[in-house]
Amino acid sequence: MTYIHETITRLKSTSPAQSEFYQAVEEVLDSLQPLLESNEQYKRHAIIERIVEPERQIMFRVPWMDDENNVQVNKGYRIEFNSALGPYKGGLRFHPSVNASIVKFLGFEQIFKNALTGLPIGGGKGGANFNPKGKSDSEIMRFCQSFMNELYRHIGPTTDVPAGDIGVGAREIGYLFGQYKRLTGRYDGVLTGKSLLWGGSLVRKEATGYGCVYFAQNMLDDMGESLEGKTCLVSGAGNVAIYTIEKLQQLGAVPITCSDSSGTLHHPNGIDLATLKDLKEVRHQRLKAYLEVHSDAEFIPVSDYPEDGHAVWRIDGQLAFPCATQNELTAADAEVLAENGCLAVVEGANMPSTQSAVDVILDAKIYYGPGKAANAGGVATSQLEMAQNASMQRWSFEEVDDKLKTIMANVYTSVRDTALEFDAGNNLVLGANIAGFRKVADAMIEQGLV
Ligand code: NDP
Numbered sequence: 321m322t323y324i325h326e327t328i329t330r331l332k333s334t335s336p337a338q339s340e341f342y343q344a345v346e347e348v349l350d351s352l353q354p355l356l357e358s359n360e361q362y363k364r365h366a367i368i369e370r371i372v373e374p375e376r377q378i379m380f381r382v383p384w385m386d387d388e389n390n391v392q393v394n395k396g397y398r399i400e401f402n403s404a405l406g407p408y409k410g411g412l413r414f415h416p417s418v419n420a421s422i423v424k425f426l427g428f429e430q431i432f433k434n435a436l437t438g439l440p441i442g443g444g445k446g447g448a449n450f451n452p453k454g455k456s457d458s459e460i461m462r463f464c465q466s467f468m469n470e471l472y473r474h475i476g477p478t479t480d481v482p483a484g485d486i487g488v489g490a491r492e493i494g495y496l497f498g499q500y501k502r503l504t505g506r507y508d509g510v511l512t513g514k515s516l517l518w519g520g521s522l523v524r525k526e527a528t529g530y531g532c533v534y535f536a537q538n539m540l541d542d543m544g545e546s547l548e549g550k551t552c553l554v555s556g557a558g559n560v561a562i563y564t565i566e567k568l569q570q571l572g573a574v575p576i577t578c579s580d581s582s583g584t585l586h587h588p589n590g591i592d593l594a595t596l597k598d599l600k601e602v603r604h605q606r607l608k609a610y611l612e613v614h615s616d617a618e619f620i621p622v623s624d625y626p627e628d629g630h631a632v633w634r635i636d637g638q639l640a641f642p643c644a645t646q647n648e649l650t651a652a653d654a655e656v657l658a659e660n661g662c663l664a665v666v667e668g669a670n671m672p673s674t675q676s677a678v679d680v681i682l683d684a685k686i687y688y689g690p691g692k693a694a695n696a697g698g699v700a701t702s703q704l705e706m707a708q709n710a711s712m713q714r715w716s717f718e719e720v721d722d723k724l725k726t727i728m729a730n731v732y733t734s735v736r737d738t739a740l741e742f743d744a745g746n747n748l749v750l751g752a753n754i755a756g757f758r759k760v761a762d763a764m765i766e767q768g769l770v
C-alpha cells in the first residue's frame with residue numbers, strides 16, 4: 321500500500337487540487353497490487369511514476385465573441401497522456417465543470433480503456449469549461465473555431481485524434497473539422513464522430529451505448545441470465561444513455577428511467593424512445609417535456625433528490641446503467657440497489673460510481689462492469705472510423721456492428737480472465753485495471769525510457 325500512498329502524496333504536491341484525478345489513480349493502483357507484487361520489472365522501470373504523469377498537457381485560452389458582441393474567454397485543454405500503444409485518442413468535453421482534474425482523470429482512464437480494446441490507440445482527453453447550453457448555433461460555431469485555432473497544431477491523424485464527449489456531438493465535430501481543414505488545408509481523419517456525409521463511420525453514434533449493452537449481455541451470459549424482460553435503470557439522456565436504451569429494448573429488456581441535469585424521468589411502462597430522441601436529439605428540451613406525451617410517467621426534479629444520492633437509483637430495477645457523468649452513484653445509492661436485488665451495474669459513463677459505491681457494490685456481490693471496460697465500444701468504433709479513413713473504405717452498418725460485438729466480447733473475456741488469473745473471482749475492476757495496465761506497461765518497457 322505504501323507506493324499508493326507515496327504516489328498520491330507526490331501527485332498532491334506536484335498536481336494540487338485534482339481530486340477526481342487522484343480518485344482515478346487510486347482506484348487503478350489499488351487493483352494493481354497483486355501484479356506489482358509478482359512482477360518486479362514494473363518497479364525497476366518506474367512504470368507507476370511514469371504512467372501517472374501525462375506525456376504532455378496543453379492548456380490554452382479560447383477567446384470568442386457572443387451574439388451581443390461581448391468578448392468571452394474560456395479555458396481549453398488537451399492532455400496527451402500516453403502514446404505507448406498508438407496515437408493519443410480520447411474525446412473532447414465541453415461543460416462548465418471541466419478543469420485540469422476532470423480532463424486528467426478522463427485521460428488517465430482512457431489509457432487503460434483503449435488498451436483493453438486491443439486496438440493500437442494511446443490515451444488522451446481534452447475539452448473546455450464552455451457551457452453549450454443556451455448558446456446559439458453561431459456562438460457554438462465561433463467557439464469551436466476559436467478552440468481549433470489552437471488545437472490544430474497539436475493533433476493529426478497519426479499523432480492525436482480527438483472525438484466527442486459530453487457537450488460535443490456531431491454538430492461540434494463538424495465545426496471543429498471545418499476549421500482544422502481551413503487552417504491546415506488537409507482533409508484527413510483527425511477527428512472521429514464525423515458526419516456520415518464526410519468521413520464518419522456507421523455505428524459510431526450508437527457505439528458506446530450499444531457496446532455497453534453488449535458487455536452486459538456477455539456478463540449476464542456468464543451468470544446464466546439474460547437481458548430478456550429485465551427492468552433497467554438508466555441515467556443520462558445524452559448520446560450514451562439514448563443508445564443504451566435503444567439496444568436494451570432491441571434485446572428485450574425494459575428500460576424504465578433516464579435523467580438529465582434537471583431531474584429523473586420514471587416511466588414504469590418503459591421509456592418511449594421515439595419521444596426521448598425527439599426531445600433530446602431534435603428539440604433539445606428538458607426531460608420534463610416528456611410528460612406532455614406520456615402523462616403516466618413521473619418526473620422527479622433534482623430539488624427532490626435524496627441528500628446522499630440520485631433519485632434514479634432509488635427506483636426498483638434489476639439492472640443499472642449509469643450513463644450521465646462522474647460520481648453520480650453514491651454508496652447510499654448502491655445500498656438501495658443492493659436492497660432492491662439489483663443483479664448488475666454496468667457503466668456507460670466514465671467513473672460514475674464513487675469509490676465507496678464500488679466497495680458497496682462488490683461487497684453486495686452485485687456484478688459490476690466498470691466504465692473503462694463497459695464503455696470502450698465508443699473509442700473502439702472511433703478507431704474503426706480511423707481505419708476506414710486511412711484505407712479510404714466505407715464499411716456497412718452490419719460490418720461495423722459485428723466488429724463492435726466481437727471487440728466487446730473480447731474486452732469482457734480479457735477482463736474476466738485476468739480477474740480469474742489473479743484469484744479475484746468476478747472483480748472486473750481488478751481484471752480491467754490489470755489487463756489494461758499490463759499491455760501499456762509492457763509496451764513502455766519495450767520502448768525504453770521516453
Ligand atoms: P452527452 O452530453 O450526450 O449527455 C450527457 C448526459 O448526462 C445529459 O443527459 C446530461 O444532462 C447529463 N449530465 C451531464 N453532466 C451532468 C451532471 N453534472 N449532472 C447531471 N446530469 C449530467 O454526453 P455522452 O452521453 O456522450 O457522455 C455521457 C458519459 O459517457 C460521460 O461520462 C462520458 O465521458 C462517457 N462516455 C462517452 C462516450 C461517447 O462516445 N460519447 C464514450 C465513452 C464514455 P444535461 O443535458 O441536462 O446536461
